[in-house]
Amino acid sequence: MDKDKTSKISVTEFRNLVFTDDFLQNFRSTTIDTYMAEMICGKATDESSVEQLCFTIRSVDDQFIVHEDVIGLYQLTSQSAEHVTEIILDILIRCDLDIKLCRPQRCDGASTMSGHLSGVLSRIKNLNSKAYYIHCNAHSLDLALQDLTRESSLVTSTLDIMNEIMNYMKKSPKRLHLLDKLTELNYYSNLKSLCPTRWTMR
Numbered sequence: 519m520d521k522d523k524t525s526k527i528s529v530t531e532f533r534n535l536v537f538t539d540d541f542l543q544n545f546r547s548t549t550i551d552t553y554m555a556e557m558i559c560g561k562a563t564d565e566s567s568v569e570q571l572c573f574t575i576r577s578v579d580d581q582f583i584v585h586e587d588v589i590g591l592y593q594l595t596s597q598s599a600e601h602v603t604e605i606i607l608d609i610l611i612r613c614d615l616d617i618k619l620c621r622p623q624r625c626d627g628a629s630t631m632s633g634h635l636s637g638v639l640s641r642i643k644n645l646n647s648k649a650y651y652i653h654c655n656a657h658s659l660d661l662a663l664q665d666l667t668r669e670s671s672l673v674t675s676t677l678d679i680m681n682e683i684m685n686y687m688k689k690s691p692k693r694l695h696l697l698d699k700l701t702e703l704n705y706y707s708n709l710k711s712l713c714p715t716r717w718t719m720r
Contacts, residue, residue, distance in 0.1 A: 554621055556575070556577070557620045557623050557624065559606065560657075561626070569593070569594040570591045571602065571605055572591055573591075573592060573606065574587065575587050599630050599631070599633065599636055602631070603638050617646050618646050621646065621648050623642060623650065624654050625651070
């Protein structure tokens with residue numbers, strides 16, 4: 519490729535192209551004798567406002583060793599349960615993993631994922647009647663912490679002030695330019711929005 523030209527391929531796509539073959543070969547070798555696997559699905563919006571699905575498979579081999587493999591990040595063009603289900607089924611096909619083996623499903627408590635009528639869970643159960651839903655422990659903890667912070671006026675005010683400061687800075691190109699000058703020696707030269715459900719930066 520011409521060094522003066524840039525490719526339109528994303529970092530995620532490039533990473534998948536580089537590691538897919540070796541990873542899948544190793545993944546298949548460790549899961550070929552697996553009797554049951556757990557699907558872990560997490561959705562998150564990155565800094566560029568792109569919604570992505572992080573898909574992980576947890577399994578136990580014949581030596582009772584737990585393997586947890588992050589299959590990849592997949593861009594979601596729709597938030598619908600139908601689209602998310604299609605993505606998950608496509609991943610399972612590419613990994614040569616039988617959906618009948620995927621009984622536990624760990625994800626957040628959003629209706630898109632856990633809805634018992636038309637959510638991803640119910641759609642998977644139509645294909646695997648033994649599948650069952652587990653609310654993600656990390657997400658449950660985040661929700662509990664959110665409720666806890668509402669009981670503390672100090673913490674609530676601190677988080678609100680931080681968000682107001684970031685919004686104030688981001689609404690002015692002049693202020694952002696000044697910030698860049700003041701922070702040019704630091705590793706982080708731009709403001710990142712706080713993610714309220716994770717207590718961290720996106």
